[in-house]
Amino acid sequence: MDYTLEQVRALVAVADTGHFGRAAQSLSRTQPPLSRAVQKLEAAVGARLLERTPRGAVPTAAGAAFLPHARRLLAEAADAGTAAREAAAGRTGRVRVGFTVLAGLTVLGEHLAPARERLPGVRLELEEADSRAQLAGLAAGTLDLGLVRGLPPGTDLSARLVRSERLVAAVPAAHPLAGRTSVTLTELAAHPLVTHSPDLAPALHRLVDAAFTAVGAHPPVAATANQVHTLLALVDAGVGAAVVPAGVLRLRLDGVRYLELGEGDGHRPERHRAELFRVHQPGPPPALRALLDVLPAGVSRA
The missing domain is CATH 1.10.10.10 (Winged helix-like DNA-binding domain superfamily/Winged helix DNA-binding domain)
Known part of the structure; x- marks a missing residue:
């Protein structure tokens, strides 16, 4: 028929x-x-x-x-x-968005608010994942957009810097330096440190390692952690101090004190900043292209 x-x-x-x-x-x-x-x-x-x-x-x-x-x-x-x-036209569809814990604390809200207001027909599917997992998801096509720390060399992803944060120190409440408001990396290196995993959080690991290397310091490593909330839990437990992006200041744990990184040892903190990128595959589909058009274009700093 x-x-x-x-x-x-x-x-x-x-x-x-x-x-x-x-x-x-x-x-x-x-x-x-x-x-x-x-x-x-x-x-x-x-x-x-x-x-x-x-x-x-x-x-x-x-x-x-x-x-x-x-x-x-x-x-x-x-x-x-x-x-x-x-x-x-990109007014309907779905966009799968990966984000790190720190991205969730800092830029995720300011990115989602305009998208939900201006693109109500686009369904945003959010997935927490570390940067490495997000990059793998983008390559495999299981993610459309990622908020990641650092970019691998030679990447063919389209990227935009969306946030740049200074580094700060996090120390246990009972730490000898806890009563200070600032500390130098040299002073901090005299105490055990909790660091980001070089395998699962390579961008932040390299960043913090480079900061200590710049002042000729090599702190003893007490433990490593994959995610910043795990790292801060170890600081809270008194395992050691840590150097983290300033976005963690939103996480207030009773046993953690935050200190600014000073310049007493010649270190210039502004040279060492944790950068958060928005990444996606080139040639995005319509819904993702429309989403990228309404996301904030500037770089926030902390």
Whole structure:
């Protein structure tokens, strides 16, 4: 049973107007092609759908049964076109977003607020993951957008810097330095340190290691952690001090004190900043492209 939307539209127009001539006029067509369209539809259905009368046409019993389906078919076809146009314009669809714990504390909210307001038809699927897992997800196509710390060399991802944070020290409440407001890296290196994992948090590990190397310091490592909240839990437990991005200042643990990194040993803290990037594959699909257009373009600093 093969028939076209134009044939269905012709039948509905005749049923609505009760007349072939008026139906043709409502569709901006001439009457003969419209009559042939209805005849072809009746042949395809295998039943007479309209009863021709001297005054026009009325639906037969078969036509009356067919018409509700015909109207739904035309409405679905119109909705299908609308859905396709909305998707092509990026006003509907889904975007899978990866974020780190620190990104969740700092930029995620300011990125999501305008997106949800201006793109209500785009579904955002959020997934917490470390930077390495996000980069793997982007490569595998399981993520569309990531908020990551650092970028691997030679990456072909499209990236934008969205946040740059100074480094601060986190020390246990009972630490000898806990009563200070600032500390130098040289002073901090005299005590056990909790560091980011070189395998699972390589960007922050390299950053902090470079900061200590710059002042010729090599602190003893008491433990490593994959995520910043785990690292701070170790600081809270008194395992050691840590150097972390300033975004963690939002995490207040009773047993942790935060200190600024001073310049007493010649170290310039502004040279060592934790940078957060927004990354995605080149040539983004429409929903992701629309999302990127409404996200804040500037770099926030802390």
